[in-house]
Amino acid sequence: MKSLNNVIYILILFCFSSNLKAQTVKQIEVAGNAPYVDHISLMPGTTDMDLLVKISFNEPNNRLTVNLISYRKLFVFQDNVRYSHAVRFHKLHPNRLPYVVESDEKAKYKMAKSLRKSIKPKRKHIFKHWIEYEGLQPQPTEYKMVNDYIEQTFDILYQSADISITLRDILVMSEQASQKKITYDLFFQTDLNRKYNISIKRDPCFGKEKEIQAAATQVKNIKAGYITLYQKFGAHSNLNNPEGAKIFNEMKALLLKQYPKMEETSTCPDIQSNIETYNCYVDTIQNMRCDFQIIKEKQTAMLGLSGDYILTTARKIDNYTNKWLLSSDNIEKKDLEVACKQAIDLIETHVGRATVINNEQQAALGIFNKAKTYFRQTCQKK
Structure with a gap:
C-alpha cells in the first residue's frame, strides 16, 4: 500500500510539473x-x-x-x-x-x-x-x-x-x-x-564634467607654454647666443617641472584624449633645442635622436592620425593635427642639421617617413 501511494505521489508531481511553463x-x-x-x-x-x-x-x-x-x-x-x-x-x-x-x-x-x-x-x-x-x-x-x-x-x-x-x-x-x-x-x-x-x-564620462574640464585646461596651459618657448627661441630668434641658450634651458626646465608627464589613464575618452595630447606637448618640449645649441651640436654632424625615439614618434603620428579619422570634434582634430606637425617638424629639424646618420636611425626614419606621408595624405587633404 505504501509503495502504491508513492507511485501516485510521483504521478501527481509529474502532472503538476508538466503544466509549469519553463x-x-x-x-x-x-x-x-x-x-x-x-x-x-x-x-x-x-x-x-x-x-x-x-x-x-x-x-x-x-x-x-x-x-x-x-x-x-x-x-x-x-x-x-x-x-x-x-x-x-x-x-x-x-x-x-x-x-x-x-x-x-x-x-x-x-x-x-x-x-x-x-x-x-x-x-x-x-x-x-x-x-x-x-x-x-x-x-x-x-x-x-x-x-x-x-x-x-x-x-x-x-x-x-x-x-x-x-x-x-x-x-x-x-x-x-x-x-x-x-x-x-x-x-x-x-x-x-x-x-x-x-x-x-554606463557612460564612462558621466558625472566627470569637472575632470574633463581640468584635463582640457591642462592641455590649454601647456600649449600656451610651448608656444611662448618656441616663439622666443625658434627660428630667427635674436637670442642665439650662449646667454640665450642658458635662458632657454632654464625656461624649458621650468616648463617640464610645471607640467610633468601624466602617467594615469582614464576610461572616459574625452579625458584620455586630453591626457595623450598633453603628453605629446611634454615630449615635444623635452626634445626642443634652441638655435644656438643646434649650431653647436651640428659641429659634430651627428643625428641626436635615437632610432627608438624616431620609431616612437612614428607610432604616435600613426595613432593621432587614426584618432583624427574617428573624431567628430573639430577642436580635437585641430589639436591632433598640431601635435603631428610638431612631432614631424622636430624630427625633420634634427635630420636637416645632421650630416651623419647611422643604420639604425636610417631604418627608423624610413618608418617615420611612411607615418608622415600617411598623416599628410589623410589629414591635410580633407
Whole structure:
C-alpha cells in the first residue's frame, strides 16, 4: 500500500510539473541612449495579441523603467492574489484586491468562460505578481484596472550588483460598452515566466564634467607654454647666443617641472584624449633645442635622436592620425593635427642639421617617413 501511494505521489508531481511553463532567461544590455526591446507573441498567428517589453535606463536618476505595450488593454496583479478571494460570480472585483486600484465604479470585469476553464483548480489558484526583481527598488505608482500600457520604474540599488526582472502573469481584456455600463472581458491570461538578467552600460564620462574640464585646461596651459618657448627661441630668434641658450634651458626646465608627464589613464575618452595630447606637448618640449645649441651640436654632424625615439614618434603620428579619422570634434582634430606637425617638424629639424646618420636611425626614419606621408595624405587633404 505504501509503495502504491508513492507511485501516485510521483504521478501527481509529474502532472503538476508538466503544466509549469519553463522559464525563459535572457542576458540583455541597456544604456542611457539604447533601451532594450523584446517582442513576445502571446498567441501565435494573432498579431493584435503581441506584447512589447521595453526596458530603459535613466543614468542621471540611476533608474530602470519597464514598459509592457500591447494593441490590447492589459491588466496585471500588483501582488500575489488568490483566485477565490478576488473573483466572485465570474467577476473580478477591484475592492477585493489587497491594494488600492483605480477603477470606474460602473465598470464590470468579467472572467470569460475560456479563461475560467483554463484555470484549474480555481479554489487554490494564485495569480502571480506581474513582476519580480532583484537589485531594484520600485518607485511608488498608481495602479489601474484598465491599462493601455503597463509601466514600472525602479531605483537601482547598487551600481556594481547584478540586477534582474522576471515577468509573470499578464491578463488581456476587451471592452464592451453600453449606455448603462461598461463591461471588460478578461479573456486571456498567461504566466510569461520570462527573466531578464540586465547588464547596464554606463557612460564612462558621466558625472566627470569637472575632470574633463581640468584635463582640457591642462592641455590649454601647456600649449600656451610651448608656444611662448618656441616663439622666443625658434627660428630667427635674436637670442642665439650662449646667454640665450642658458635662458632657454632654464625656461624649458621650468616648463617640464610645471607640467610633468601624466602617467594615469582614464576610461572616459574625452579625458584620455586630453591626457595623450598633453603628453605629446611634454615630449615635444623635452626634445626642443634652441638655435644656438643646434649650431653647436651640428659641429659634430651627428643625428641626436635615437632610432627608438624616431620609431616612437612614428607610432604616435600613426595613432593621432587614426584618432583624427574617428573624431567628430573639430577642436580635437585641430589639436591632433598640431601635435603631428610638431612631432614631424622636430624630427625633420634634427635630420636637416645632421650630416651623419647611422643604420639604425636610417631604418627608423624610413618608418617615420611612411607615418608622415600617411598623416599628410589623410589629414591635410580633407
